[in-house]
Amino acid sequence: MKVLVLGTGTSTGVPVPCCTCATCTSNNPKNKRLRTSIYLSFGAAFEHGVLIDTSTDLRQQALRYELPSVGAVLFTHTHADHVFGIDDLRCFNFAQRSVIPVYASEQSACELRTKFSYCFDTPDRYEGGAPPKLLLQELKPYQVLRLGTVDILPLPVFHGRTEVFGFRMGNFAYITDCSFIPEQTREHLHGLEVLLLDGLRERPHKTHFTLEQAVAEIELIRPERTYLTHISHELDHDAGNERLRELTTLPVELAYDGLEFEVPSFSPEHASKPNIT
Ligand SMILES: [Zn+2]
Numbered sequence: 527m528k529v530l531v532l533g534t535g536t537s538t539g540v541p542v543p544c545c546t547c548a549t550c551t552s553n554n555p556k557n558k559r560l561r562t563s564i565y566l567s568f569g570a571a572f573e574h575g576v577l578i579d580t581s582t583d584l585r586q587q588a589l590r591y592e593l594p595s596v597g598a599v600l601f602t603h604t605h606a607d608h609v610f611g612i613d614d615l616r617c618f619n620f621a622q623r624s625v626i627p628v629y630a631s632e633q634s635a636c637e638l639r640t641k642f643s644y645c646f647d648t649p650d651r652y653e654g655g656a657p658p659k660l661l662l663q664e665l666k667p668y669q670v671l672r673l674g675t676v677d678i679l680p681l682p683v684f685h686g687r688t689e690v691f692g693f694r695m696g697n698f699a700y701i702t703d704c705s706f707i708p709e710q711t712r713e714h715l716h717g718l719e720v721l722l723l724d725g726l727r728e729r730p731h732k733t734h735f736t737l738e739q740a741v742a743e744i745e746l747i748r749p750e751r752t753y754l755t756h757i758s759h760e761l762d763h764d765a766g767n768e769r770l771r772e773l774t775t776l777p778v779e780l781a782y783d784g785l786e787f788e789v790p791s792f793s794p795e796h797a798s799k800p801n802i803t
């Protein structure tokens with residue numbers, strides 16, 4: 527499986543409009559962060575790409591990275607920065623001439639139906655233009671979704687008081703927007719090759735991990751490699767990485783828009799067992 531990181535910015539994106547801080551005015555391309563989302567390509571195991579969340583910046587991300595197709599969307603939760611690009615799925619409907627299945631928890635599915643009723647109501651109520659053609663399906667915590675021959679495991683985590691989904695596929699897990707990982711979920715995070723985890727900033731936040739909190743989780747989970755995402759403008763890319771080297775000897779760094787890596791995409795049932803050597 528190929529993982530393409532489409533966006534690593536917190537809800538405002540970086541730079542933040544009207545802000546003149548050092549990160550927002552920096553020339554480092556790694557300090558330009560679109561809203562958080564990733565795109566997965568599974569090759570022959572599942573024909574089309576899989577999008578996790580439809581960020582506010584989806585149109586820009588689709589153009590910048592020339593996303594060829596969207597065969598399914600997995601929603602982590604329904605905060606604005608993760609869903610407000612939903613209308614731009616239309617272009618994939620047009621190109622693929624097919625309905626796109628979208629998956630979310632029971633709660634998120636309910637919120638999507640309310641926020642975007644025009645996408646899920648009977649289409650003849652929408653006069654002029656075409657709403658996205660989406661098939662909304664509910665996911666249950668810890669129950670594998672099979673797409674082609676790829677198994678995707680929804681993992682509940684807490685984002686403040688809200689339960690949201692992280693996802694594991696093979697030896698890769700994606701956990702954005704998180705301030706607490708329950709023990710039952712942590713048990714499914716053994717043997718990871720790559721973890722992409724929330725790491726907002728240094729200052730405490732009610733609903734996101736700080737660098738220090740993210741590192742404490744990483745020390746427990748012990749993936750081979752970790753990237754942090756959903757990053758605030760309070761963290762400059764290079765300074766953030768220096769700070770991470772002070773906090774841990776494990777391989778952890780800040781993700782950036784356009785980061786790509788390959789991870790084997792075999793079944794989580796096998797991957798989720800601890801490595802016994
Ligand atoms: Zn968010």
Ligand SMILES: [Zn+2]
Nearest residue numbers: 545547550759
């Ligand atoms: Zn700023």
Ligand SMILES: [Zn+2]
Nearest residue numbers: 603605685703
């Ligand atoms: Zn959120």
